[in-house]
Amino acid sequence: MTLLRYLPLLLVLGTAGPAAAQPKSEPADYLLPDETKMTPFKDRVPLLFVTRNQPEWNKLNAFWNDSTEDTIDPDTGAKVTRKAVKIKVPFGLTTAPPIPAENPMTVEKWVLGKKLYYDGILSTDGTVSCASCHSPDKGFGDGKKSSTGIGGNLGPINSPTVFNSAYNRLQFWDGRAVTLEDQSQGPVGNNLEMFGGKNDAWAEAIARIRSNPEYVKAFLAVFGHAPTRDAAAKAIATYERTVLLGTGIQDRAEAVMRKRVTDEESGKFELKPDDYTNALKAEFATKSAALKDLGLDPDKDGAKAAEFGQRLLNGRTLFFNKARCSNCHTGDTYSDGGFHNLGIGAKDGDLPLSEFGRFARLQTGHKDTALVGAFKTPGLRGLLQTAPYMHSGDDKTLEAVVDFYDRGGNVNPYLSEKMRDTAAEAAYIKARAEGKPVDAAVKVYGPAKKPVIPLKLNLTAQEKADLVLFLKALNGDPLDPLIANPAKFPGK
Ligand code: HEC
Numbered sequence: 001m002t003l004l005r006y007l008p009l010l011l012v013l014g015t016a017g018p019a020a021a022q023p024k025s026e027p028a029d030y031l032l033p034d035e036t037k038m039t040p041f042k043d044r045v046p047l048l049f050v051t052r053n054q055p056e057w058n059k060l061n062a063f064w065n066d067s068t069e070d071t072i073d074p075d076t077g078a079k080v081t082r083k084a085v086k087i088k089v090p091f092g093l094t095t096a097p098p099i100p101a102e103n104p105m106t107v108e109k110w111v112l113g114k115k116l117y118y119d120g121i122l123s124t125d126g127t128v129s130c131a132s133c134h135s136p137d138k139g140f141g142d143g144k145k146s147s148t149g150i151g152g153n154l155g156p157i158n159s160p161t162v163f164n165s166a167y168n169r170l171q172f173w174d175g176r177a178v179t180l181e182d183q184s185q186g187p188v189g190n191n192l193e194m195f196g197g198k199n200d201a202w203a204e205a206i207a208r209i210r211s212n213p214e215y216v217k218a219f220l221a222v223f224g225h226a227p228t229r230d231a232a233a234k235a236i237a238t239y240e241r242t243v244l245l246g247t248g249i250q251d252r253a254e255a256v257m258r259k260r261v262t263d264e265e266s267g268k269f270e271l272k273p274d275d276y277t278n279a280l281k282a283e284f285a286t287k288s289a290a291l292k293d294l295g296l297d298p299d300k301d302g303a304k305a306a307e308f309g310q311r312l313l314n315g316r317t318l319f320f321n322k323a324r325c326s327n328c329h330t331g332d333t334y335s336d337g338g339f340h341n342l343g344i345g346a347k348d349g350d351l352p353l354s355e356f357g358r359f360a361r362l363q364t365g366h367k368d369t370a371l372v373g374a375f376k377t378p379g380l381r382g383l384l385q386t387a388p389y390m391h392s393g394d395d396k397t398l399e400a401v402v403d404f405y406d407r408g409g410n411v412n413p414y415l416s417e418k419m420r421d422t423a424a425e426a427a428y429i430k431a432r433a434e435g436k437p438v439d440a441a442v443k444v445y446g447p448a449k450k451p452v453i454p455l456k457l458n459l460t461a462q463e464k465a466d467l468v469l470f471l472k473a474l475n476g477d478p479l480d481p482l483i484a485n486p487a488k489f490p491g492k
């Protein structure tokens with residue numbers, strides 16, 4: 001039946017180019033489901049996130065857990081016990097990623113999304129997949145300054161990681177997409193990424209997918225209709241929502257601390273050097289590979305646990321105080337979800353139009369000059385896997401990033417207030433008004449000659465090293481092979 005229905009399409013595809021193959025009767029963007037073609041409710045396997053706040057979290061040993069659920073079939077009202085998969089949200093991430101109501105997660109949809117993610121079929125010549133620029137071997141980025149897409153075309157901007165993108169308030173460096181479903185539609189039509197044709201990128205991509213009987217079968221089972229753009233975006237987003245990274249050494253030290261405070265039945269939930277030291281000792285006891293993140297040899301460096309424990313606490317204290325990183329890097333993923341101008345794209349104190357970032361994306365009538373040159377605060381988990389850094393990919397090492405912040409970012413007229421020494425600016429303005437001498441090196445802007453003075457952090461060499469060590473402690477354990485190995489699927 002299924003095959004017969006698509007036979008005309010297959011024939012067309014056999015004889016004509018992809019553009020001509022777009023079926024007239026079946027639009028490529030979206031279709032309504034035929035429920036009789038779908039996997040019946042009782043056989044659908046929902047993917048359920050379990051977070052640390054739920055008692056069963058502790059009982060789950062793996063990331064991916066086969067389980068069952070008792071539920072009600074919404075159409076018949078019948079009680080149903082069906083298979084379910086429970087995902088143990090990694091330690092350190094306290095909430096489940098938000099899921100749009102119209103795109104509930106099932107294992108079948110996840111499998112389809114994972115296949116599409118690693119398949120060149122979405123690109124015109126079959127050479128580029130999502131994983132070309134967001135590869136599990138490269139921390140779900142591509143390790144390059146900026147991405148290379150179809151035909152070797154060089155893109156303008158660094159490929160951000162997909163790790164924890166499920167938690168992003170907005171997607172892309174300038175926030176131009178809201179959800180992962182919106183985001184995943186972008187690359188397919190982008191001439192520097194996946195599209196080498198001239199007409200309608202998505203119609204062509206969908207025609208290619210519809211010419212593959214395996215995909216047609218899978219889309220019917222999951223969505224009750226032929227492959228569409230809407231359904232492909234939903235499937236890919238479902239896979240991406242499981243690319244979750246947590247469980248860094250930092251998280252383990254926090255767990256040690258929480259247990260200590262609970263056992264002592266008094267005191268504040270506040271980290272002490274011993275919490276880090278004890279967490280590190282536990283890592284040495286199991287010869288954990290995570291120690292290598294900190295430059296420690298699991299076999300030989302056991303005696304350094306106390307020294308590194310103290311340094312990690314120093315690094316954390318700097319992050320939250322003197323170095324002011326937590327002004328923008330907050331919460332479970334270490335991002336405020338906001339946009340800030342650090343001056344990454346500034347040249348000689350000026351910002352080219354191409355570097356206007358968030359401001360350029362704000363709707364007309366809502367432009368806010370505070371967001372000129374502002375880019376999204378990235379999360380900070382997995383940094384050891386995601387170099388180079390910043391939207392420009394300019395910084396190759398974490399040391400370079402810390403040096404950048406130490407000098408207060410790059411001066412430009414719209415440098416974020418959080419990056420500026422506002423007291424020094426006020427003193428400059430006062431001195432100038434009183435006709436006193438002012439520092440000639442300070443850049444001034446506009447008719448009012450507004451001074452912009454970056455806030456220097458004045459970190460010592462040891463402080464910089466400790467701060468970098470702390471960032472490395474956020475790296476996290478490797479992902480489950482079901483997520484990170486393109487060839488691995490449930491039950492196989
Ligand atoms: C040719 C390289 C390339 C390909 C192919 C590609 N991407 Fe990207 N991706 C990028 C770049 C570069 C950005 C950042 C663009 C920007 O912000 O303007 C990005 C941004 C993203 C983001 C936003 C992350 C964040 O933190 O804002 C996600 C999620 C993502 N891509 C997923 C995908 C998926 C899914 C596919 C396949 C449908 C895909 N990408 C294909 C290079 C690529």
Ligand code: HEC
Pocket residue numbers: 319323324325326327328329339340341342344345374375376377378379380383386388389390391392401402405406416418419467471
């Ligand atoms: C004013 C807000 C703000 C402050 C303060 C801040 N950051 Fe950032 N951080 C950002 C933004 C925004 C970006 C991306 C900037 C860009 O690419 O244009 C970023 C990028 C980064 C990156 C690169 C991540 C990647 O995947 O490319 C690292 C690492 C980082 N910050 C660490 C720190 C550290 C360490 C501190 C403290 C010394 C700090 N940040 C202070 C907002 C901030």
